[in-house]
Amino acid sequence: MGVPTFSVRFESQDDFLVEYTDRLRHGRALLPLGKPLPPGTPVRLKVELPDRSVLYLLGSAIAPARRERSTSGATPVRLAMTEDQRAQLEACVQALMRTDEPTPADGGTPVPDAEDDPTGMSVLLVDDSVSMRIELGDALRERGLRVRVAENGLVALSAALKRPPDVILTDVEMPEMDGWTFVRTVRSRPSLTAIPIVFLTRLSDDLSRLKGYRLGVDDYLPKTMAPEEIIARIQGVLARRQQVVASGDGTNSNAGGGLRGRLEHVRLGSLLAFLESERRSGALHLTRGTDTATLHLASGTLEYVEGLGRxxxxxxxxxxxxxxxxxxxxxxxxxxxxxxxxEQPATPLTYLLMEHARREDEAKASGAV
Known part of the structure; x- marks a missing residue:
C-alpha cells in the first residue's frame, strides 16, 4: 500500500501566512482529519500555495502537542523538507509581503481578542528583545491590559490575523520583518487597517518619523517611557482613532494620501518641505490646545490660511x-x-521656510548683542 496523499488548501492568503508562521516554517503541518492517524504513519501532502504553485511534501504523523489536543481529529505532521522546498515557501511568503497592491478582503468578520478579562484593552507587543517583552508585558498586565507578545513582525502579523488587538505596540528594528515592513503589511490587510499602531523606538529624526506617519503609524513612544504614560498615550491614540472614524473627515488613516501625526515628532518645517517636494494638495489642519489653523495647499504651494489668530x-x-x-x-x-x-496670491513653501529661518537668525543675533 502506498503512502496516503492529502491535499492542503488555504481559504485565503492570510490563512496561509498564519499556517506558515505557526507550523510550516518549523517543518510541521496539521491535518484536520475526521480520525487522527497513529504516530509514525507516513504521509504525503499536496500543498496548494497562494501563488498557485503546488508543493509535494513528505512527512510522518506525530503525537499532538498539548495545545493541539483540543482540535478534534487533527493529526500533527513532521515534515521532511528540502532546502529548495523551504526556499519555495519563503518566496511565496515574501511575495505576499509586497504591498504594491492591497490584499483583497476575505469577506469574513475579524475574530475579537478574547482573553481572561474581556473588558481590558488588548495590546499586541512586538519586540525582538526578550527582556523588553517580559518587563513591559508584565508591567502592562499588572495595570489591567491584556497583552500578547511577538518577537518579530511576521509572528505579530499571524497573531493579529488570528485575533485582532485593540492596538499594536511595536519596535522598529527587528529580524525577519522590521517595523516598517510590518506597518505596510498590516495597513494592506482590510481586516487590520483600522488598528492603531504605535512605534516603541529610539527614532528621533524628522525624516524617519515622517516616514512612519506616511506608512500609517499613529504615534511614537520612547522605550524609556513609564508604563503609566504608555497606557495613557495608547488610550489617547484609540480615542483619536474612534473620534476621527466617527466624524468621517477622511483622515482616519494615513492611507490614500492622508497624513496625521504630532508636531513633537515631526516639525512643521520638515512637514511643509516634504509636502512641497511631493506637490501635495489639501487642507493641513494644525492644533495646539484650543489654538487651530488650517493651511490650504495646492500642488505644494500655500494658497490660503484659515485661523489667523492675532x-x-x-x-x-x-x-x-x-x-x-x-x-x-x-x-x-x-x-x-x-x-x-x-483673492490671495499663492506662496511657495520654500520662501516661507527660508524667511522664517532668516527671522530666527536675526532674533538670535540681536539677543546675543
Whole structure:
C-alpha cells in the first residue's frame, strides 16, 4: 500500500501566512482529519500555495502537542523538507509581503481578542528583545491590559490575523520583518487597517518619523517611557482613532494620501518641505490646545490660511505656526479650497521656510548683542 496523499488548501492568503508562521516554517503541518492517524504513519501532502504553485511534501504523523489536543481529529505532521522546498515557501511568503497592491478582503468578520478579562484593552507587543517583552508585558498586565507578545513582525502579523488587538505596540528594528515592513503589511490587510499602531523606538529624526506617519503609524513612544504614560498615550491614540472614524473627515488613516501625526515628532518645517517636494494638495489642519489653523495647499504651494489668530497677514501666522513644538497635524488630501483663495496670491513653501529661518537668525543675533 502506498503512502496516503492529502491535499492542503488555504481559504485565503492570510490563512496561509498564519499556517506558515505557526507550523510550516518549523517543518510541521496539521491535518484536520475526521480520525487522527497513529504516530509514525507516513504521509504525503499536496500543498496548494497562494501563488498557485503546488508543493509535494513528505512527512510522518506525530503525537499532538498539548495545545493541539483540543482540535478534534487533527493529526500533527513532521515534515521532511528540502532546502529548495523551504526556499519555495519563503518566496511565496515574501511575495505576499509586497504591498504594491492591497490584499483583497476575505469577506469574513475579524475574530475579537478574547482573553481572561474581556473588558481590558488588548495590546499586541512586538519586540525582538526578550527582556523588553517580559518587563513591559508584565508591567502592562499588572495595570489591567491584556497583552500578547511577538518577537518579530511576521509572528505579530499571524497573531493579529488570528485575533485582532485593540492596538499594536511595536519596535522598529527587528529580524525577519522590521517595523516598517510590518506597518505596510498590516495597513494592506482590510481586516487590520483600522488598528492603531504605535512605534516603541529610539527614532528621533524628522525624516524617519515622517516616514512612519506616511506608512500609517499613529504615534511614537520612547522605550524609556513609564508604563503609566504608555497606557495613557495608547488610550489617547484609540480615542483619536474612534473620534476621527466617527466624524468621517477622511483622515482616519494615513492611507490614500492622508497624513496625521504630532508636531513633537515631526516639525512643521520638515512637514511643509516634504509636502512641497511631493506637490501635495489639501487642507493641513494644525492644533495646539484650543489654538487651530488650517493651511490650504495646492500642488505644494500655500494658497490660503484659515485661523489667523492675532495676525492680519497669513504669512505672519505661518511664521508663528513654524515655532510650535507641540500639537497635532492632519492633512486631508484634495480638500476643496475656500472661495477666499481667489483673492490671495499663492506662496511657495520654500520662501516661507527660508524667511522664517532668516527671522530666527536675526532674533538670535540681536539677543546675543
Amino acid at each position: 495676525y492680519d497677514h497669513q504669512h505672519d501666522r505661518v511664521f508663528e505656526l513654524l515655532s510650535w513644538t507641540q500639537g497635532e497635524f492632519a492633512l486631508v488630501p484634495d480638500a476643496p479650497l475656500p472661495k477666499q483663495t481667489n
